[in-house]
Amino acid sequence: MKDIEKRHIDNNDNNRSFSIRYDKDLWFCISATFGLLIYAGISLYISFISDFKLFVWHPILMSLMVLLSTLGTIVLQKAATRHEKAQNLFYHKITQISNLICFVVGFVIAYYKKSIGGKTHFKTYHAKFGLAAFILYIIQLMAGLTLIYFPSLLGGISRSKKYYKHHRFIGYTNLALILLSATTSTQANWTKTRFNQDWIWVVSFGMILIGIIGRINLNKIKICNINWNFSSIPDLSQYIPVYNQRNQINQPIRDGLLA
Numbered sequence: 001m002k003d004i005e006k007r008h009i010d011n012n013d014n015n016r017s018f019s020i021r022y023d024k025d026l027w028f029c030i031s032a033t034f035g036l037l038i039y040a041g042i043s044l045y046i047s048f049i050s051d052f053k054l055f056v057w058h059p060i061l062m063s064l065m066v067l068l069s070t071l072g073t074i075v076l077q078k079a080a081t082r083h084e085k086a087q088n089l090f091y092h093k094i095t096q097i098s099n100l101i102c103f104v105v106g107f108v109i110a111y112y113k114k115s116i117g118g119k120t121h122f123k124t125y126h127a128k129f130g131l132a133a134f135i136l137y138i139i140q141l142m143a144g145l146t147l148i149y150f151p152s153l154l155g156g157i158s159r160s161k162k163y164y165k166h167h168r169f170i171g172y173t174n175l176a177l178i179l180l181s182a183t184t185s186t187q188a189n190w191t192k193t194r195f196n197q198d199w200i201w202v203v204s205f206g207m208i209l210i211g212i213i214g215r216i217n218l219n220k221i222k223i224c225n226i227n228w229n230f231s232s233i234p235d236l237s238q239y240i241p242v243y244n245q246r247n248q249i250n251q252p253i254r255d256g257l258l259a
Helices: 002-014 024-048 054-077 082-116 125-149 157-185 198-214 245-258
Strands: none
Touching: 024 054, 024 198, 054 082, 054 157, 054 198, 082 125, 125 157, 157 198
16 A cells, blocks of 8 residues: 555656646636636726726726626635535625615616606616526525515524525526626617727627536536536546646545545
8 A cells, every 4th residue: 555655656756747646726716707707807998098988987897797797606616625615605694785785876876867868768788687697696685685684484494495596597697687788788789889899899708608517516506406516527637737736646645545
């Protein structure tokens, strides 16, 4: 057993510079984060080069809302230990409270501008997706507060946990509506006249979708008796030269114990 362990350690030392396991969740998180930063950065840039009027606050607040709502989802996707779940739940609550402020104020500003201009409300796809996302967000927020602070309304803590999967599923649906509203906003005349580089939006939303979808655990959002098994999917991580010291140190020990 010692010889096996020593041989693995020597091999890992020789290949330390180029061979290691690929942490998929980390890179999916990086993809989503960079996509969000690109979207939010460009949106804020467009707002700041525009004439400073009341409506400018709408894209500013809504871009921050997209950023916060997506980050609030990311922090809960891969929490494993009790400490991680508690800590990430705290971050989730902070982002969602901040998100609510941005959502409400940004929504009111857009509605007010349409009203004083005598224009029809909720005519474009951007407005329709935004309204649907706003309504579902309020419902989702009330459901989340009930699950956390008033579980007795659902029969106690143990019984309320069975509704977590529904909360997650609706949360992903709400996030999809938010991203659809954000996507259609990039094709609005107000945006196109100030920034007409669609490829940047494609890259941005592509990175966000890859990051979010790649980190979804379908078994945590199933609402019917379907068992998802991805064990047959080949692991290509061994071919990606990303260094991870923890895996290099722990892998020989596990192999030695299994021998």
